[in-house]
Amino acid sequence: MQFEFLLEQVVNGLVLGGYYLLIALGLSLIFSVGGIVNLAHGAFYALGAYVCVELTKRFGFGASVMISPLVVALLGILFERFILRRFYTADPILSLLVTFGLAMVAEQAIRMIWGAAPVSTEIPQSFRGSVIVGDFLFSRYRLLILAVVATIMIGIWLLLQKTSFGRVVRAGIQRPDMVAALGIRLQPYMTGIVMLGVGMAALGGAFFAPITTVHPAMGADIMTVAFVVVVIGGLGSFWGVVIAALLVGVVRGITIHFEPAAGEASIYVLMFLVLLVRPRGLLGERIEKFE
Amino acid sequence: MIRYPRRTLLRAGAAFVGASALGFPAIVRAQAEKIRIGHLTPLTGFLGVIGSYAQLGVKLAAEEINASGGILGKPIDLLSEDSINPATAATKAQRMLEQDGAVVLLGEISSASSLTIMQVAERNKKVFFSTGARSDALRGKNCNKYSFHCDIPNTVMVNAVGTALSQKGMVKGKKFFTLTADYIFGHDLLKAAKTFFGAHEANLIGDELIATDVTDFSPYLLKVRQAKPDVVCCNLAGNQVTNLVKQYAEFGFPYPLVGFNLNTGDAWAAGAGNLSGTWPTVWYHTLNNPTSQAFVAAFSKKYGKPPENHAWIDYITLKLLAEAINTTKSTDSHELITYFEKQAQFDIGKTRKAYFRNWDHQLVQEAYPFTVKPKDQMKDQWDMLVLGDVVPAANDPLETIYPTREQNPCEMKA
Numbered sequence: 001m002q003f004e005f006l007l008e009q010v011v012n013g014l015v016l017g018g019y020y021l022l023i024a025l026g027l028s029l030i031f032s033v034g035g036i037v038n039l040a041h042g043a044f045y046a047l048g049a050y051v052c053v054e055l056t057k058r059f060g061f062g063a064s065v066m067i068s069p070l071v072v073a074l075l076g077i078l079f080e081r082f083i084l085r086r087f088y089t090a091d092p093i094l095s096l097l098v099t100f101g102l103a104m105v106a107e108q109a110i111r112m113i114w115g116a117a118p119v120s121t122e123i124p125q126s127f128r129g130s131v132i133v134g135d136f137l138f139s140r141y142r143l144l145i146l147a148v149v150a151t152i153m154i155g156i157w158l159l160l161q162k163t164s165f166g167r168v169v170r171a172g173i174q175r176p177d178m179v180a181a182l183g184i185r186l187q188p189y190m191t192g193i194v195m196l197g198v199g200m201a202a203l204g205g206a207f208f209a210p211i212t213t214v215h216p217a218m219g220a221d222i223m224t225v226a227f228v229v230v231v232i233g234g235l236g237s238f239w240g241v242v243i244a245a246l247l248v249g250v251v252r253g254i255t256i257h258f259e260p261a262a263g264e265a266s267i268y269v270l271m272f273l274v275l276l277v278r279p280r281g282l283l284g285e286r287i288e289k290f291e
Numbered sequence: 292m293i294r295y296p297r298r299t300l301l302r303a304g305a306a307f308v309g310a311s312a313l314g315f316p317a318i319v320r321a322q323a324e325k326i327r328i329g330h331l332t333p334l335t336g337f338l339g340v341i342g343s344y345a346q347l348g349v350k351l352a353a354e355e356i357n358a359s360g361g362i363l364g365k366p367i368d369l370l371s372e373d374s375i376n377p378a379t380a381a382t383k384a385q386r387m388l389e390q391d392g393a394v395v396l397l398g399e400i401s402s403a404s405s406l407t408i409m410q411v412a413e414r415n416k417k418v419f420f421s422t423g424a425r426s427d428a429l430r431g432k433n434c435n436k437y438s439f440h441c442d443i444p445n446t447v448m449v450n451a452v453g454t455a456l457s458q459k460g461m462v463k464g465k466k467f468f469t470l471t472a473d474y475i476f477g478h479d480l481l482k483a484a485k486t487f488f489g490a491h492e493a494n495l496i497g498d499e500l501i502a503t504d505v506t507d508f509s510p511y512l513l514k515v516r517q518a519k520p521d522v523v524c525c526n527l528a529g530n531q532v533t534n535l536v537k538q539y540a541e542f543g544f545p546y547p548l549v550g551f552n553l554n555t556g557d558a559w560a561a562g563a564g565n566l567s568g569t570w571p572t573v574w575y576h577t578l579n580n581p582t583s584q585a586f587v588a589a590f591s592k593k594y595g596k597p598p599e600n601h602a603w604i605d606y607i608t609l610k611l612l613a614e615a616i617n618t619t620k621s622t623d624s625h626e627l628i629t630y631f632e633k634q635a636q637f638d639i640g641k642t643r644k645a646y647f648r649n650w651d652h653q654l655v656q657e658a659y660p661f662t663v664k665p666k667d668q669m670k671d672q673w674d675m676l677v678l679g680d681v682v683p684a685a686n687d688p689l690e691t692i693y694p695t696r697e698q699n700p701c702e703m704k705a
Binding site: 016120123130211253265 | 335344501509510530534563564
């Protein structure tokens with residue numbers, strides 16, 4: 001029985017890892033292609049949640065969870081066009097400062113629009129409750145999230161591996177100078193990557209709005225875990241981030257099973273150990289511009 | 292393109308995230324420099340939401356007092372800041388007393404931060420009103436002469452809910468599983484809960500201590516399901532209660548969820564359709580008496596929403612402090628302590644008047660259990676709760692629900 005309980009935590013950790021992945025993959029892509037640590041990434045996650053709550057009042061949760069990431073992705077165009085674009089070739093400390101400042105501005109803007117008190121929404125009745133498969137119990141709603149995340153990840157993998165867009169992005173990560181020499185401007189691709197990244201973060205916020213407190217500082221809360229996943233996974237590697245997100249979810253679940261009080265600390269211990277053995281992260285590629 | 296090492300970028304990124312985790316204090320300063328009063332409450336972190344209400348309440352009280360002529364004819368200069376964490380709270384309290392010239396301190400919700408402010412107050416021989424901290428230990432083994440406690444303590448919350456649960460047959464012989472906040476408040480609440488379970492023949496079959504930064508409770512809920520309890524009991528605080536309530540509704544477990552601590556702001560944040568069960572509260576905006584309703588009307592007019600219980604408690608604390616200073620005609624700590632220790636009675640917007648008990652400085656007042664209205668009966672998003680019968684009952688002395696001298700190890704040093 002003890003083993004089954006442990007296995008249940010492992011499976012639950014994989015589901016949670018899928019959710020972390022939504023936030024971390026965009027962060028990793030923006031860093032890998034543009035060389036920018038987007039400290040405002042959490043703000044887009046929070047905006048996704050707030051826009052979803054707002055739209056739910058008019059269109060219901062199902063439609064809102066789809067529209068919200070699209071709205072935030074459009075904001076991502078403005079973010080890339082008017083802010084990020086100016087910092088691709090600048091001293092990295094400037095992009096850190098500007099995205100950090102933007103995160104604070106976004107948090108205050110949310111406070112001004114929706115107020116400091118949390119807003120709430122609830123899961124549609126059809127997705128409430130649990131499903132028991134054999135000895136395992138799953139939240140029906142989290143299974144939905146997992147299915148959506150899996151579909152999106154397959155889509156992004158195909159986009160990066162099988163399309164001309166993906167080829168340019170991958171080349172841009174490794175050799176932006178060579179891409180430029182071939183007469184290809186990376187900036188439109190960067191717009192696409194930012195839209196994709198912040199859209200995924202917004203989708204994460206929208207999906208978690210009914211099961212977590214939707215408050216102005218929620219973006220800052222998620223950033224720490226997202227950073228841990230990116231650091232463990234390594235830069236430039238799609239699968240590195242995927243594996244790291246799932247690993248973080250599983251390690252946290254197993255730790256809580258045996259030593260609940262150490263649950264949150266376990267992911268930092270994991271990061272420490274990975275960096276000790278492999279400073280580049282699990283599957284981090286050697287990227288010339290970062291060496 | 293500029294070349295820069297990846298580690299430098301990541302290190303700087305981590306440093307920024309760390310800096311943001313510390314939070315940035317929201318500072319509110321009144322302009323007039325007369326009688327300066329320091330107010331500390333968490334505006335960030337897991338108690339930040341209810342702390343924001345506390346700040347709105349105390350600001351309204353200061354405005355009303357100033358509009359009616361101030362204290363001893365002088366306006367209040369309110370310094371209200373984010374206490375952030377216990378260490379910062381103590382530093383700020385020291386600065387407010389030593390450099391800013393505050394004559395009294397009030398506020399705080401976190402029991403851990405309140406404890407450090409109590410120590411600062413005692414060292415500086417200045418009065419501190421701990422408005423929202425509920426740990427029994429603060430008015431028990433850690434009590435001191437300069438600290439007064441306005442919110443109901445954990446034991447009262449456990450008694451309020453426990454009595455209501457007992458009446459529904461949900462205690463005797465039942466298996467409880469508790470989820471407890473891993474800091475002084477939670478430990479203390481669990482202790483009070485264990486005492487109650489022991490006295491009422493209930494079995495505690497499992498308890499999980501949960502760090503205050505946890506937002507996903509799914510691994511803990513799996514452990515709840517594995518234990519198969521009769522009742523699940525929440526001993527968490529702040530927005531962790533909201534997260535648990537939402538995720539409990541998500542998993543749809545058959546075991547009823549109750550709790551020994553819930554603030555109205557957390558209930559509102561959970562939203563209609565997620566919250567159920569029986570919980571305690573110290574005040575709710577539907578309490579029908581002139582003082583409460585006048586406060587609700589003024590607050591709603593100013594802020595466009597009804598007040599939460601922390602808004603109320605910080606509001607009435609500043610009001611009763613003003614009353615005390617005007618009566619004693621002094622801001623001297625010893626004059627004020629002597630006044631309060633005479634158990635002066637205050638109208639705090641409840642049926643019976645309240646008073647600070649002279650031997651542990653606890654504000655003795657009524658409390659209430661509450662249940663949740665069916666969604667289709669709520670008039671608006673704020674109209675969520677149905678207050679149960681007041682505890683103690685109208686014919687019983689107020690002190691019957693508070694720890695007795697024998698139960699409370701408070702020993703004030705002279």
